[in-house]
Amino acid sequence: MIYKLDKEFYGFPDPNEAEPDGLIALGGSLSVPYLLNAYALGMFPWFIHDGDPYWFSPDPRMVLYLNDFRYSKSLRRVVKSGKYEVRIDTNFAGVMRKCQETIREDQDGSWITEEYIDAYSTLHELGLAHSFETYYQGELVGGLYGVSLGKCFFGESMFHTMTDASKVAFVRLVEFCRQHDFIFIDAQQETSHLASLGANPIPRKDYLQHLENQDWSTTLQCNWNTLD
DSSP: OOEEEOSSOOOOOOGGGOOTTSEEEEESOSOHHHHHHHHHTTOEEEEEETTEEEEEOOSSEEEEEGGGOOOOHHHHHHHHHTOSEEEESSOHHHHHHHHHHOOOTTOSSOSOOHHHHHHHHHHHHTTOEEEEEEEETTEEEEEEEEEEETTEEEEEEEEESSTTHHHHHHHHHHHHHHHTTOOEEEEESOOHHHHHTTOEEEOHHHHHHHHHTOOGGGOOOSOGGGOO
8 A cells, every 4th residue: 555645754664564565655745754764674766756755665675794794805906096085074975976876777767856956965964864975086986875863874875987986985885884783774776886895685574674673872973984
């Protein structure tokens, strides 16, 4: 069943009632209450149609447990070479726009509209959304962004314009999450790129159980660039 949500936030339906493709509801808004409750309950907005966000909770869910991260020898060499510089939270909107511009074979256009950029930039200002950025000779050439709640990082999108640039940003994300005892990085949908880094699909019920066990008061609300 697909639910229709009001603009004002009153709550979400049970994600276990989602359609086979993961769609659970449409409507509502990309306001802070909607976004934060969606992630905490195992849902995320994917695109907007006729002004309505579409909310998904796929089964299975693509997740990277930090101990499963695959750090290939070739990627290690790239990281150690110092070819790329990685920064955190210095150009959040720039990363979103680069992700918006990225052409993806399985998609017609981008779901990252100006409304998405405004909404996630608000989360960023609140210390709840973050970007990991890869630079080559001062130019932004790769990166990713996502939402951090509790001990979970909910990845949204990534891009690269040079080989391995997004993977180098992902390495830094994994390092950060390990340093701060995160449980997993949510990758949402299964892709070969994420699978190559160690992410695996898990049943939605297991994913939701992880979220139910979270203490959301541990959310890191700070400038991550000041953290080791």
